[in-house]
Amino acid sequence: MTTVDSIHDHVHHGAHHEEGSYLTPRGGFWSTIWSWATTVDHKKIGVMYLFAVMFMFFLGGMAAIAVRLELLEPVRVVQENLADGTTVTHITGQLFAPAGAESIDAGNQIYNRLFTLHGAIMVFMFIVPSVPASLGNFFLPLMLGAKDVAFPRVNLLSWYIYTTGSIFGIISIIMGGVDTGWTFYTPYSTNTDADHWRVFFMVLAAFVLGFSSILTGLNFVVTTHKLRAPGMGWFDMPLFVWAIYATSIIQVLATPVIGITLLLLLFERLFHIGIFDPGLGGDPVLFQHFFWFYSHPVVYVMILPGMGIISELLAVHARKHIFGYRAIAFSSLGIAAVSFLVWGHHMFTAMGELSSTIFSALTFLVAIPTAIKVFNWIATLYKGSIAINTPMLYALAFLFLFSIGGLTGLPLATLSTDLHLHDSYFVVAHFHYVMMGGTVIAMIGGIHHWWPKMFGKMYNEKVGILGCVLVFVGFNVTFFTQFFLGTQGMPRRYASYVDEFHTLHMISTFGSWIILAGFLTHFFNFVHSLVAGPKAPPNPWGGLTLEWETESPPIEHNFHHEVLVTHGPYDYESVVPPHCDEKDFPLPEGAAS
Amino acid sequence: MATIDSQRLDMPAPPPRGSDKHPLFWKNRGHAHHYRSAAEEFDACKLGMWLFLATEILLFAGIFCAYTVFRSLYPEAWAAGSHHLDWRFGAMNTIVLLFSSWTAASAVRSAQLGKRGALIGNLVITIICAAAFIFIKLKFEYFVKLGLGKAPGTWFSYPYAEHPQEPLWWSIYYMGTGLHALHVIIGACLLGWVLFRTVRYNAYGPTHYTMVETSALYWHLVDIIWIFLFPLLYLIH
Numbered sequence: 001m002t003t004v005d006s007i008h009d010h011v012h013h014g015a016h017h018e019e020g021s022y023l024t025p026r027g028g029f030w031s032t033i034w035s036w037a038t039t040v041d042h043k044k045i046g047v048m049y050l051f052a053v054m055f056m057f058f059l060g061g062m063a064a065i066a067v068r069l070e071l072l073e074p075v076r077v078v079q080e081n082l083a084d085g086t087t088v089t090h091i092t093g094q095l096f097a098p099a100g101a102e103s104i105d106a107g108n109q110i111y112n113r114l115f116t117l118h119g120a121i122m123v124f125m126f127i128v129p130s131v132p133a134s135l136g137n138f139f140l141p142l143m144l145g146a147k148d149v150a151f152p153r154v155n156l157l158s159w160y161i162y163t164t165g166s167i168f169g170i171i172s173i174i175m176g177g178v179d180t181g182w183t184f185y186t187p188y189s190t191n192t193d194a195d196h197w198r199v200f201f202m203v204l205a206a207f208v209l210g211f212s213s214i215l216t217g218l219n220f221v222v223t224t225h226k227l228r229a230p231g232m233g234w235f236d237m238p239l240f241v242w243a244i245y246a247t248s249i250i251q252v253l254a255t256p257v258i259g260i261t262l263l264l265l266l267f268e269r270l271f272h273i274g275i276f277d278p279g280l281g282g283d284p285v286l287f288q289h290f291f292w293f294y295s296h297p298v299v300y301v302m303i304l305p306g307m308g309i310i311s312e313l314l315a316v317h318a319r320k321h322i323f324g325y326r327a328i329a330f331s332s333l334g335i336a337a338v339s340f341l342v343w344g345h346h347m348f349t350a351m352g353e354l355s356s357t358i359f360s361a362l363t364f365l366v367a368i369p370t371a372i373k374v375f376n377w378i379a380t381l382y383k384g385s386i387a388i389n390t391p392m393l394y395a396l397a398f399l400f401l402f403s404i405g406g407l408t409g410l411p412l413a414t415l416s417t418d419l420h421l422h423d424s425y426f427v428v429a430h431f432h433y434v435m436m437g438g439t440v441i442a443m444i445g446g447i448h449h450w451w452p453k454m455f456g457k458m459y460n461e462k463v464g465i466l467g468c469v470l471v472f473v474g475f476n477v478t479f480f481t482q483f484f485l486g487t488q489g490m491p492r493r494y495a496s497y498v499d500e501f502h503t504l505h506m507i508s509t510f511g512s513w514i515i516l517a518g519f520l521t522h523f524f525n526f527v528h529s530l531v532a533g534p535k536a537p538p539n540p541w542g543g544l545t546l547e548w549e550t551e552s553p554p555i556e557h558n559f560h561h562e563v564l565v566t567h568g569p570y571d572y573e574s575v576v577p578p579h580c581d582e583k584d585f586p587l588p589e590g591a592a593s
Numbered sequence: 594m595a596t597i598d599s600q601r602l603d604m605p606a607p608p609p610r611g612s613d614k615h616p617l618f619w620k621n622r623g624h625a626h627h628y629r630s631a632a633e634e635f636d637a638c639k640l641g642m643w644l645f646l647a648t649e650i651l652l653f654a655g656i657f658c659a660y661t662v663f664r665s666l667y668p669e670a671w672a673a674g675s676h677h678l679d680w681r682f683g684a685m686n687t688i689v690l691l692f693s694s695w696t697a698a699s700a701v702r703s704a705q706l707g708k709r710g711a712l713i714g715n716l717v718i719t720i721i722c723a724a725a726f727i728f729i730k731l732k733f734e735y736f737v738k739l740g741l742g743k744a745p746g747t748w749f750s751y752p753y754a755e756h757p758q759e760p761l762w763w764s765i766y767y768m769g770t771g772l773h774a775l776h777v778i779i780g781a782c783l784l785g786w787v788l789f790r791t792v793r794y795n796a797y798g799p800t801h802y803t804m805v806e807t808s809a810l811y812w813h814l815v816d817i818i819w820i821f822l823f824p825l826l827y828l829i830h
Contacts, residue, residue: 141627146627147626147627148626148627149627150637150641151637151638151641152625152627154641214645214648218641218644218645218648219641221640221644222637222640222641222644225637225640226628226633226636226637226640227627227628227637252644252647252648253647253648253651254651255648256648256649256650256651256652256654256655257651257652257654257655259652259655260652260653260654260655260656261655263772264655264659264768267768268746271745271746271747271748272746272747272748273745273746273747273764273767273768274745274746274747274760274761274764275659275663275746275761275764275765275768277746280746280747280758280760280761281663281666281667281670281757281758281760281761282663282761283662283663283666286659286662290655290658557626
């Protein structure tokens with residue numbers, strides 16, 4: 001059965017059969033660089049985003065490793081009585097204190113900067129653009145059967161805005177970094193380092209990055225509305241597209257609010273206009289409301305694309321029609337809608353009882369669409385022919401870790417338990433289980449899944465599985481311990497702790513090294529694949545979404561022919577995948593072939 | 594590079610700007626390669642612009658929200674601050690912007706009808722209105738008030754303030770109107786770009802007026818935000 005009919009050759013690609021892949025260099029070294037720097041091809045921009053966000057992930061990850069190293073030992077001021085009767089005071093357990101520091105304050109300052117850098121880089125420069133701007137950019141048009149996104153030049157502009165914002169962030173780091181926490185709460189962000197420009201640059205970075213996020217989201221919404229291939233209705237779209245669509249709506253509707261918030265913050269810091277300054281009648285809690293009105297919806301900007309990836313991975317690698325297609329699609333929109341109503345749960349202690357109760361109740365609503373997704377994914381696996389490869393293992397890891405992350409959110413949404421748990425390591429563990437156990441795990445799985453398509457090379461499956469196991473084990477060792485730390489009362493953002501927490505902190509730090517080993521394994525596996533990997537077939541996994549119709553890597557204009565959609569994205573029981581032999585991907589008994 | 598140069602040599606000299614043969618002349622303009630038709634591209638651009646306008650509304654929503662919070666906290670400061678604004682200047686600017694919105698809409702209509710002269714005329718009037726708005730704002734409002742010390746936050750030095758929170762009122766006033774004025778300037782630049790392309794290339798006509806339409810939409814946004822700013826700032830007691 002043919003899945004794509006060639007309606008007619010497209011006019012401008014008369015010689016389409018010789019058309020090279022999008023990776024084929026044009027001209028010499030410098031003209032290739034120039035052609036990438038000025039490209040409006042969504043695939044190249046997606047790859048450029050992938051490298052940029054991965055570089056930021058590396059920077060943020062290094063900060064995280066440093067934070068964990070500092071927490072390996074508690075900070076202690078030790079007094080030693082020498083034989084001659086004098087007393088010597090020295091400080092132990094501080095790894096990053098400047099040489100000859102007299103007090104523990106200097107080391108604590110550095111610790112504050114490290115966790116702020118980790119948070120700010122990971123949130124604004126890595127995880128918000130991570131999946132949509134890289135994999136989304138590459139695969140959204142391909143999955144829709146389009147030749148590009150709606151506004152290709154705006155797409156390139158958004159990459160340059162992203163780079164500019166990131167450079168501002170890096171300037172701030174080079175100038176010494178900021179210690180406000182990634183949330184930039186006033187008055188820390190208006191008063192600390194008053195004689196320095198580094199807080200200004202970090203806030204400016206977040207402000208500028210917002211524009212990049214808005215433009216990407218806007219582009220994807222219009223692309224999804226206007227550029228679906230003939231025959232593709234809304235409910236014929238792959239669920240990854242649905243997830244990116246819901247994400248983009250949040251990006252468009254929430255990001256402007258952080259824009260104005262950070263603009264007011266910059267004016268507050270530079271000109272002391274008083275809007276967040278109680279001394280002038282302003283209100284610092286207003287900043288928190290503004291901030292979380294963006295930053296809570298943006299949590300779903302982070303997780304929804306990951307959920308979209310999981311829908312693809314499970315269906316393809318279990319060779320099953322996704323269970324509850326519409327339920328998963330609408331739950332994405334449901335999450336997007338509810339995301340705007342729950343920001344108050346970040347400020348339970350700063351609000352009255354009534355509003356706290358309302359926000360608590362609204363927060364529980366998020367669990368409904370999320371659980372719908374998880375149950376549908378598990379039902380998809382039932383009686384599937386599950387392939388144990390890296391993408392599938394990552395999808396399973398996601399189900400496990402994300403469920404823990406989601407369920408531990410419930411005690412935080414409950415007012416009475418939150419009183420005990422808030423601002424503790426329980427919160428830290430919870431959002432790392434959602435953000436890293438959810439988004440990062442899904443993204444690494446997605447990169448493995450689409451790696452052959454993006455770069456035309458296969459990766460080594462065994463090394464991929466090894467990396468996945470290392471990341472999974474390391475992640476649980478690092479963060480599950482933090483649930484215990486939190487319930488026992490370890491507050492977040494402290495450089496030191498009482499001796500009772502030493503063992504758990506030590507285990508957590510060891511775990512961070514295992515995660516690092518896992519990521520390095522993946523890194524070398526990918527480098528090896530690019531240099532010496534075997535050539536990838538057009539459809540190595542037997543996928544049915546449209547990106548598997550074209551070559552690996554895709555040709556410059558995506559498809560040889562105008563695409564006509566004749567089957568759904570998950571019709572594994574009735575359709576032989578394109579470029580695949582029926583022997584490798586047999587249809588069930590009695591299927592119409 | 595060699596192939597590109599030989600292609601250049603083979604190519605005929607480009608037609609002069611503004612001629613019927615120039616690729617930017619509206620009759621010669623097709624659509625971007627990834628769209629199926631010019632109509633589809635026009636629809637996409639319009640949807641994109643509407644979404645962008647939604648982000649702009651949300652940007653200003655922050656200012657309106659801060660305004661609401663502080664007005665409910667300090668109603669007397671807001672009343673006192675508003676009395677320092679002259680409603681006549683605000684009303685004059687409202688008329689200027691409403692009129693310019695009409696000329697911007699007329700510019701779109703002229704492009705649709707292929708009336709090049711009317712298109713240029715309407716664009717010029719709209720841009721003049723934008724300049725007039727900024728002029729009135731600066732000359733009769735900002736400069737005068739700043740000269741008297743009615744400045745935001747810690748810069749406030751007006752000696753006859755009736756309420757301790759008046760500096761906060763001025764912060765909101767300058768942030769709101771300043772951000773709006775910035776949007777007036779951006780809108781005027783967009784319309785200026787359309788004007789330039791009309792004069793030089795005759796780039797817009799009945800089948801191709803996307804940029805005229807989207808710039809005019811942006812201009813209407815500038816107008817409507819002022820429609821809300823004006824009564825909230827000038828007409829309260």
